[in-house]
Amino acid sequence: MHPAPSVIFFTVFSGIGFGLLTFLGLGYPAVTGWSAFAFFVIAYLCAVGGLISSTFHLGHPERAMKAFTQWRSSWLSREGVCAVVALIVMALYGAGLVFFGQRWGILGFIGAIFSLLTVFTTSMIYTQLKTIPRWNSPLTPAMFLSFSLAGGALLAGQVTWAMALIAISGVIQVVLWMQGDGALKSSGTTLATATGLGTNGSVRAFEPPHTGTNYLLKEFAYVVGRKHSMKLRAISFVLMVVVPVLLLALPFSHWIALVAVVSYIAGTLASRWLFFAEAEHVVGLYYGKR
C-alpha cells in the first residue's frame, strides 16, 4: 500500500492524543487550572491535528460532513462520530477542570470510553479489509490501542503505566510483524484463485493491461525492499520501545521524559510507515506483483 504521509501522521498523532485524553478523563494526572489547561492543549493539538491531517488525503474534503451519516455500516463513519463525541465530552470535562476546578468524573469516564472507541474504530477501518491479509487480524486493533494508550501514558507522565504499556505494545508489534509476513500466503488468495485459471496449470502474469502506471498500481502495489524493511523494523523497535523504557527507568526529569516522548513518536511513525508500506493488497496479484 502507498504510505500516504497524511494518514501516517493522522493515525499516530490522533492515537497519542486520544490516548492522553483517556488518561486525563480517568483522572491521571489529577490536575486542575492552568496545568490541566496545558495537558488538554497538548491532547487536542495531537487529536484534532491528526484528524485535520486525515482530511488532506480526501479528494473532496468540502463534503466531509457527509461522512457522519453511515455509522450503521461503515467503520470510517463510526470513527468520525466517536471522535466528535469524544472531543465534545472531553471539552466539557476539561472546562470543568480548567475554569471551575471541578472534576466531573462521569463526563471524564464517558470521554475516556469514546476516546478509546475512536482509536478502536480507526483500527477497524484497516482490520476489516480482507483484501489486505496483513491487516485482517485481531492484532491490528490490539496494536493501535496499545500504541495509543502507551503514548497517552507517556504524555500524561504516568511512568509505571507508560513502561508497562510500551513493553506490551512492543510485544504486540513484533508478533504482528511475524504473523503479517505469512498473512498473504495463509489467506489462500493467489493468482490462481484471482483468475480462476489454476485448475489448468500454473498461472503467470504475461502482459499487463497497460504500458504506463495507473491508480491501482500507485495505491496498492507499493513494494518495500525486504532488506530495508528489516532494518526499519529494528530502528522502529529501538526508538519506540527500548529507548523510552530505558529513559523512563532513570530518575525522572522533564528533559529525559521529553527525549523519551520524541523517541517514542519517531519510532511509532516508522512503525506506521511500515504498516502501510509492507501491506500487500491482493489486487497486486492481477499484475503479477506479489
Place this chain on the structure above:
Amino acid sequence: MTTLPEKTERKLGLVIDLDTCVGCHACVISCKGWNTENYGAPLSDTDAYGSDPSGTFLNRVHSYEVQPSQGEAQLIHFPKSCLHCEDAPCVTVCPTGASYKRVEDGIVLVNESDCIGCGLCAWACPYGAREMDAVEKVMKKCTLCVDRIYNENLPEEDREPACVRTCPAGARHFGDFADPESNVSKLTAERGGMDLMPEQGTKPVNKYLPPRPKDTLSEGAGDIDILAPYLEPVAQEATGFLGWLDKTLEKL
C-alpha cells in the same frame, strides 16, 4: 444507504468467455469512450502524450500464461471490470452513502456528488474494479452502462453495456442471473462459469467461462499427416564444406 440489500429483484451482470476473448481491448476503448462522454465525471487521462501517461479505466484486459503440467502453455486474455458483487465490500465501507447497490437490478453505483474521495472502497475491492479519478477526485467504477441498458432513446440492439455491444469476438454477454432461463444463466450452467477469488466471500455476480483445453497435434493427426512427409527436411546431414566444418568442430 451503504447497507447492502437483503435481496435484489434482478441480478444484472456479465458473462466473460475466456475461451473466446482475443485480447483486442475493444471493450476497454468503448467503455472509456461511452463513460467519458455520458453519465458522471469524465474518465481523465493525465500526461497522455508525455513520458508518464496514466488514466482512469473501468475495464482493463490482462493477459496470463497458463502452463499445464504436460503440453503447451496457453495464453489467456482476461478482461476485468466490476463484478457487481452480491456481498460487495466496497459498499459497506463507504462513510457517506455515496456507494450503493440497487435493489431493483443489483447494479453497484457511486453517487459522485456524495463521494468525498477517501478511497476506502477501492481498498476494500479485491478486484481493482474501482479507480479514483486523478482530475475529478471522485471514485469511478463500471455502471454496467446503466445509462444505456434502460435508455429508450437508443435503438433496442444498443441497450446493453458498451463493452458487450462492441466485442467483435462475442466474448461478453449481458443478462439477468436471477432468471434461470436467461442467456447468461444458461451459459454459466453449460460452461461451468466461475467466480473470481471465491475465498474473499464477495459473491460476485459476473461469471467467467474457463478456457477449453487446446487442441493437440496428435488429436488432429489425420489431417496433418498427408502433407507432413513433404515438409520433412531433405538433407538430414550436412555435406561439402559445412559437413567438413561440422566434423572438424566435433573433433575439437
